[in-house]
Amino acid sequence: MRGAALALSLALLCACSPRLAPSPSSSAPLDQIHDDPARDAQLSLLREAHRAFAQERYPAAALFFRRFVDSIPPPRAPQSAEARWWLGRSYEQMGEYRAAIAEYRVLATGDAAGDSQTQLYQQQALDRLDQLRQIPGGSHVTVARQVALGLPLPQLPPVSAWVAWLQALLKIGVTTVLLDPAGSDWGNERSPETVQAFVGAAHLAGLSVWGALDLHQGRGISLRSEWLSRSLAKNGVELNSHEPAGVLAMLPDPLHPDYQAVIAERAIMLLRVGCDGILLRARETQGFAQDFSDGSFQRFASAFGLTITPQQLLGESVGVEAMVYDREATYWRWVGWKTRSYATVAARIRKLIRDAKPAGRLLIEVHGSTVSEPLIGLEQYGEDLNDLFQRSGGELVIRIEGSKSSAPLEQVAQQVGSSDRLWLVRSVTVPDTTPFVEWTEGLGAVTLERGDGNLLLLPRSTASLP
Numbered sequence: 001m002r003g004a005a006l007a008l009s010l011a012l013l014c015a016c017s018p019r020l021a022p023s024p025s026s027s028a029p030l031d032q033i034h035d036d037p038a039r040d041a042q043l044s045l046l047r048e049a050h051r052a053f054a055q056e057r058y059p060a061a062a063l064f065f066r067r068f069v070d071s072i073p074p075p076r077a078p079q080s081a082e083a084r085w086w087l088g089r090s091y092e093q094m095g096e097y098r099a100a101i102a103e104y105r106v107l108a109t110g111d112a113a114g115d116s117q118t119q120l121y122q123q124q125a126l127d128r129l130d131q132l133r134q135i136p137g138g139s140h141v142t143v144a145r146q147v148a149l150g151l152p153l154p155q156l157p158p159v160s161a162w163v164a165w166l167q168a169l170l171k172i173g174v175t176t177v178l179l180d181p182a183g184s185d186w187g188n189e190r191s192p193e194t195v196q197a198f199v200g201a202a203h204l205a206g207l208s209v210w211g212a213l214d215l216h217q218g219r220g221i222s223l224r225s226e227w228l229s230r231s232l233a234k235n236g237v238e239l240n241s242h243e244p245a246g247v248l249a250m251l252p253d254p255l256h257p258d259y260q261a262v263i264a265e266r267a268i269m270l271l272r273v274g275c276d277g278i279l280l281r282a283r284e285t286q287g288f289a290q291d292f293s294d295g296s297f298q299r300f301a302s303a304f305g306l307t308i309t310p311q312q313l314l315g316e317s318v319g320v321e322a323m324v325y326d327r328e329a330t331y332w333r334w335v336g337w338k339t340r341s342y343a344t345v346a347a348r349i350r351k352l353i354r355d356a357k358p359a360g361r362l363l364i365e366v367h368g369s370t371v372s373e374p375l376i377g378l379e380q381y382g383e384d385l386n387d388l389f390q391r392s393g394g395e396l397v398i399r400i401e402g403s404k405s406s407a408p409l410e411q412v413a414q415q416v417g418s419s420d421r422l423w424l425v426r427s428v429t430v431p432d433t434t435p436f437v438e439w440t441e442g443l444g445a446v447t448l449e450r451g452d453g454n455l456l457l458l459p460r461s462t463a464s465l466p
Contacts, residue, residue: 200274340384
């Protein structure tokens with residue numbers, strides 16, 4: 001009954017919502033603006049956005065309207081308000097009501113600067129916000145299911161096959177392509193140019209594109225020795241007074257400021273080539289709490305006024321030195337501090353995304369075991385679902401191998417109080433010889449399955465997390 005009431009309410013609201021025609025400026029013939037090539041390109045983009053909306057190609061319309069809004073530097077042109085209004089309407093047609101509300105709020109609170117057309121759109125935005133609040137459930141409106149397909153950058157089909165492949169993706173219900181540049185020589189050859197060209201082709205087809213970042217393993221990044229963590233959990237470690245504690249874990253310390261700066265540069269590069277969001281890959285191996293660097297451990301000790309060494313806290317208790325503190329309590333304080341610091345890093349990346357693309361998205365991959373055993377997630381992987389969700393403002397991508405059940409999504413939704421920002425991972429095998437279009441059409445059996453929640457399909461070769 002609730003679902004029927006919601007559907008009826010949405011239908012009524014959409015029926016009674018105002019029907020604004022594109023402004024005359026967006027329909028001006030090209031021969032009237034040929035003296036300004038930049039403006040010519042902008043208005044052509046706006047016309048394409050309106051055409052896509054009229055043809056009910058709402059993902060494409062949203063992408064075109066977003067690109068138009070982002071392409072206009074201050075002071076904004078009158079068409080900016082028009083484009084943002086129709087961007088919100090496109091999101092509504094796609095079922096993405098939270099995104100629509102966000103656009104209406106930006107429009108309603110903006111500076112009209114005495115422009116009557118902008119004031120009109122602002123009033124329409126205020127009215128639409130009031131109407132959306134009348135939907136049963138208030139702000140807890142759910143969004144339509146989304147499907148993303150992940151692919152390592154080196155395994156992209158050849159450029160000549162992009163159009164046919166993207167059309168095949170649309171046919172089976174895929175809304176986003178996730179590109180993972182970790183296996184490529186990113187930054188040294190043509191990887192950014194390849195991604196930029198592919199993003200352009202995907203946007204024209206009406207698909208979004210995300211880029212992947214591997215913060216925990218540092219794949220695709222030239223790691224410096226000073227960024228690496230050490231661990232006392234390695235067997236056969238011999239310590240003396242002239243050597244630092246522990247052996248190199250061969251993994252970067254996500255809390256190292258210089259390493260974070262490199263990650264930020266990589267994120268900015270992905271956004272500059274047009275990516276609409278970023279996925280942070282999860283840590284693949286256990287041992288998050290046992291790994292440390294001198295800098296991160298010193299910051300922890302200073303934050304809590306402690307005078308201890310990594311050996312005292314993380315090593316074997318040999319009884320040589322008096323334990324003047326509660327070791328177990330301090331250990332969990334360290335785990336909590338380090339886990340929260342990772343969530344803070346994710347929040348900083350989210351800010352980078354929002355600064356570059358107000359509608360850009362951050363997704364954070366987590367382990368299925370964290371859902372059922374939160375302490376394991378904290379200690380072994382640095383994952384606190386509530387903190388990652390709330391502090392970063394991102395979306396959680398839950399990987400559970402061998403399971404088609406949506407029960408983990410329901411469990412996490414109960415923990416974080418939301419379901420529209422949750423994704424469930426399913427692994428797929430990328431073919432070696434099968435043509436990509438034919439392989440993609442075969443994925444339709446997976447993407448069109450009945451199920452709740454958003455779905456991310458990842459290549460089996462990289463879907464190794466428990």
